[in-house]
Amino acid sequence: MTQDEMKQAVAHAARDYVAAHLPVGAILGVGTGSTANYFIDALTPMKDRLGGVIASSEATHQRLAGHGMLVLDLNDVEHIGIYVDGADEIDESLAMIKGGGGALTREKIVAAVADTFVCICDASKHVATLGRFPLPVEVIPMARAHVARQLSQLGGTPKLREGFITDNGNLILDVHGLRINQPTTLESQIDGIAGVVSNGLFARRGADVLLLATSSAVKVVKR
Numbered sequence: 576m577t578q579d580e581m582k583q584a585v586a587h588a589a590r591d592y593v594a595a596h597l598p599v600g601a602i603l604g605v606g607t608g609s610t611a612n613y614f615i616d617a618l619t620p621m622k623d624r625l626g627g628v629i630a631s632s633e634a635t636h637q638r639l640a641g642h643g644m645l646v647l648d649l650n651d652v653e654h655i656g657i658y659v660d661g662a663d664e665i666d667e668s669l670a671m672i673k674g675g676g677g678a679l680t681r682e683k684i685v686a687a688v689a690d691t692f693v694c695i696c697d698a699s700k701h702v703a704t705l706g707r708f709p710l711p712v713e714v715i716p717m718a719r720a721h722v723a724r725q726l727s728q729l730g731g732t733p734k735l736r737e738g739f740i741t742d743n744g745n746l747i748l749d750v751h752g753l754r755i756n757q758p759t760t761l762e763s764q765i766d767g768i769a770g771v772v773s774n775g776l777f778a779r780r781g782a783d784v785l786l787l788a789t790s791s792a793v794k795v796v797k798r
């Protein structure tokens with residue numbers, strides 16, 4: 576199976592998970608990226624069972640609306656039953672690195688509101704230790720140099736994502752060379768740097784369920 580076929584397989588498994596676990600009329604959070612896009616496509620036939628969807632990025636909003644889904648404003652919603660999203664890396668404890676597409680801040684907000692975070696990945700994303708994938712950090716533009724110096728002190732090599740502006744009008748520093756043995760601690764440390772909006776470690780609020788596509792099957796892993 577190719578990586579794309581695994582992404583499609585896990586997207587269909589996520590659609591089935593939502594059909595089985597989300598009550599009719601409840602609200603679903605939808606992530607960002609190529610795997611989430613396959614999920615949106617798979618979800619479309621059951622759109623009338625949903626009370627609406629919350630998008631984690633402008634790109635996802637457009638795709639959902641283009642498929643005829645009711646896209647709600649998070650400020651009008653108190654409850655998201657399930658949030659489905661991909662990841663760039665996920666470890667055994669279901670802590671993740673996210674933000675390869677730059678959507679980490681809105682993804683973290685939607686994840687914080689959701690009861691259940693379902694991560695959908697192909698097997699290449701499953702790692703023993705987070706950090707091979709550069710850690711994205713969203714930064715207020717005027718703080719870019721200050722934040723980069725602070726991130727270097729934490730042992731990483733930050734690189735500005737050239738020509739990229741987030742949906743929130745900010746910059747991304749991708750931090751290379753981190754070996755992340757304590758993701759929860761590092762997530763809080765980075766969030767504590769003045770000028771950081773959020774970082775791509777999802778450890779304090781990791782996934783609750785992992786649907787992991789291998790070349791032969793989709794495995795279900797629970798926290």
Ligand SMILES: O=C[C@H](O)[C@H](O)[C@H](O)COP(=O)(O)O
Pocket residue numbers: 606607608609610611660661662663672673674675676677678679682
């Ligand atoms: O900002 C992007 C998101 O965090 C994505 O969930 C992540 O980058 C994985 O994307 P993909 O499914 O395209 O590998």
